[in-house]
Amino acid sequence: MTPPSRSSFARTDTLALAAGILLLVDLLRVWLPSIITIFGQAASTPAELMGAFAFAWFAVPFALVRFARRVSFVAAAGLATARLALVFVHGGQPQLYVASAGLFCGLVWLAATAARGGSAVPGVPLGLAAAALQHAALDTVDLSWRAWWWAAPVVLIEALIFLWYCWKPAPDPSHGGGWLLAGPAMLLTGMFVLSPPVVAMGFGGLHDRVVGQPPPFVPQVVFGLAxxxxxxSSLSVRSNWSAVERWGRAGFLLLGTLLAAWPEPATGSWAATAVVPIFLASILGSALAAARRPAPRPSGYPVLTGMLIFAVGAIGYYAAFDIGYPNFWVPVAVASVPAWFLIRGPAETSAAPADSPALSFRVAAIAAVVCLAVPLAGVSFRPAPAGAASAGGLRLVAYNIRMGFGLDGTFRPDTAAKAIAEQHPDVVVLSEVDRAWLLNGGHDDLQALSRRLGLRYLFAPAADQYWGDAVMTNLPVVRSESIRLSRAGAPTGAQALGVLVEYGDRRLAVVSTHIQPPPDAEPLVQVGEIAEFATRFAEGNPAVIAGDLNIEPGGPALRAFADAGWADGFARFRPVRTFPADAPAKEIDHMLVNGLTCTAVTVGTAVTSDHALIAATLT
Structure with missing residues (x-):
């Protein structure tokens, strides 16, 4: 019997690594939001304790590096089992600890794979690309949150492919490097480079900080090209880079990452359009290729160090919104790791190993078809239904969707859309809308709800360019505008989004906002800014301010609105409790009206957020 060739062994290792990275990325899309929504309990858990819990899962595998190869297949089986289990295990402590156990097993398996001496390239970039394409094909709502009867077979097939190739690894893999870049590449691709919502937002147009819906197909094509x-670029290795080219690539990687992370949308929107994602993707792939240097003494420590960089970067970026420090530098700091490999350049003798898959024209053509066709699979081809004014008045829904996650840490866009649709709204005002945050799974909440409800949307960023507030409607939109609100001591940014719609033969101004009060103080500064903006924007038309205002009835903030001419629309219906959603006790979601009256006030019962939705008819 003729033994398999070295190329077949290398291909086996490559496919095992790619399949494992796919499973690990999908698992992280559940584990990361579970840390915030389940362990963090909506910011009620001290940040230090939450951070220590998260980092522990990345630190403990370091103690097992010496034994990782002995338990490699067991760890691989643990990763695959946990990933499959998360299709069925939703919510609460079971979800948190199944995801955590899967992460631990995945990191041990990664350390064992690196310790065997193989290269991280091309397996890691292939896995990251596969995860991004699957995410796009599923319209950013991953398999964990889909109907189990069809999601489970898909995950099972992925897990079996992974375990099949892990069962008989190459006995003598060629030594290679690049493992330190696995974590930074995972962070940068998830946040900016291979994130479908980030690319789509760049084509939504920008006017007064308001981002609308992108044209059909164009963002998906650009994402596929990225x-x-x-x-x-990750599969191509060149050893003749000049110093100018190496430094130029590193500089563009750092500059592009800075633009993508910059909090001001005027800059960030450019960074999310066609040119920058494609070039950023190409340069990051080049860094992976340059990092593939011979590793004479293979070890699992570099890959675990890279994953620790991933954890520090991810948690450090998003913790800024609670603690209050500028965070745009965090992705840039992470990007400095691949930038260093670019400056260092590939080794003179590190041409593509003979046992790696050749990047032939046929392979490139197949890859192009897959990369362009798969993202289009997530596009709804059904046009949105035309809007029509309700006979008894305009029906308005206000809902803080908490990035789409319920109190139990599950992501239920179908249930949320059904709860909104039951109110038959003409206009929907949304708070805490997440368009691409990796910490929350990289979902596009707004696109998911928009397609399920058949409503167009306008989005305005607040904390950064990917998190903010929105208005959905099919009524004709005359104009829109957004202003940044003063923080006044609050760590998280806020804004006010005005949308002027035509309702029958009248025009009505809707202002969507989410007040972020400063610690232990009333948000009087923001109240004044919102009232002044709404009055100016309405231009004498009837108007409503709606959203999660984080103020209580009878308090000085609500009196300040009244003094500015904005009446409490729920005054005749108090108490109108909306928080927390499972047992409402607080009245912090409001509709303030000028020239309008609220009737038929309804509080929803769906627990798809930490807030209950509130609906009213405006006459």
């Missing part, structure tokens, strides 16, 4: 550029 994935293709990432793959091709």
């Amino acid at each position: 994935v293709l550029a990432f793959l091709i």
Whole structure:
């Protein structure tokens, strides 16, 4: 019997690594939001304790590096089992600890794979690309949150492919490097480079900080080209880069990451359009290719160090919104790791190993078809239904969706959309809308709800350019505008989004906002800014301010609104409790009206957020 060739062994290792990275990325899309929503308990858990819990799962595998190869297949089986279990295990402590156990097993398996001496390339970039394409094909709502009867077979097939190739690894893999870049590449691709919502937002148009819906197909095509550029550049190794080219690539990687992370949308929108994602993807792929240097003494420590960088970067970026420090530098600091590999350049003798898959024209053509066709699978081809004014008045829904996650830490866009649709709204005002945050799974909440409800949307960023407030409607929109609100001591940013709609033969101004009060103080500064903006924006038309205002009836903030001419629309219906959603006790979601009256006030019962939705008819 002829033994398998070295190329077949290398291909086996490559496919095992790619399949494992796919499972690990999908698992992280559940584990990361579970840390915030389940362990963090909506910011009620001290940040220090939450951070220590999260970092522990990345630190403990370091103690097992010496034994990792002995338990490699067991760890691989643990990763695959946990990933499959998360299709069925939703919510609460079971979800948190199944995801945590899967993460631990995945990191041990990664350390064992690196310790065997193989290269991280092309397996890691192939896995990251596969995860991004699957995420796009599922319209950013991952398999964990889909109907189990079809999601489970898909995950099972992925897990079996992974375990099949892990069962008989190459006995003598060629030594290679690049493992330190696995974590930074995972963070940068998830946040900016291979994130479908980030690319789509760049084509939504920008006017007074308001982002609308992108044109059909164009963002998906650009996203596919970015994935293709990432793959091709990561599989190509050149040893004749000049110093100018090496420093230029590193500089563009750092500059592009800075633009993508910059909090001001005027800059960030450019960073999310066609050119920058494609070039960023190409340069990050080049860094992975340059990092593939011979590793004479293979070890699992570099890959675990890279994953620790991932954890520090992810948690450090998002913790800023609670603690209050500028965080745009965090992704730039992470990008400095691949930038260093770019400056260092590939080794003179590190041409593509003979046992790696050749990047032939046929392979490139197949990759192009896959990268362009798969993202389009997530596009709804059904046009949104035309809006029509309700006979008894305009029906308005206000809902703080908490990035789409319920109190139990589950992501239920179908249930949330059904709860909103039951109110038959003409206009929907949304708070805490997440368009691409990796910490919350990289979902596009607004796109998911928009397609399920058949409503167009306008989005305005607040904390950064990917998190804020929105208005959904099919009524004709005359104009829109957004202003940044003063923080006045609050760590998280806020804004006010005005949308002027035509309702029958009248015009009505809707202002969506989410007040972020300063610690132990009333948000009187923001109240004054919102009232002044809404009055100016309405231009004498009837108007409503709606959203999660984080103020109580009878308090000085609500009196300040009244003094500015904005009446409490719920005054005749008090108490109108909306928080927390499972047992409402607080009245912090409001509708303030000028020239309008609220009737038929309804508090929803769906627990798809930490707030209950509130609906009213405006006459």
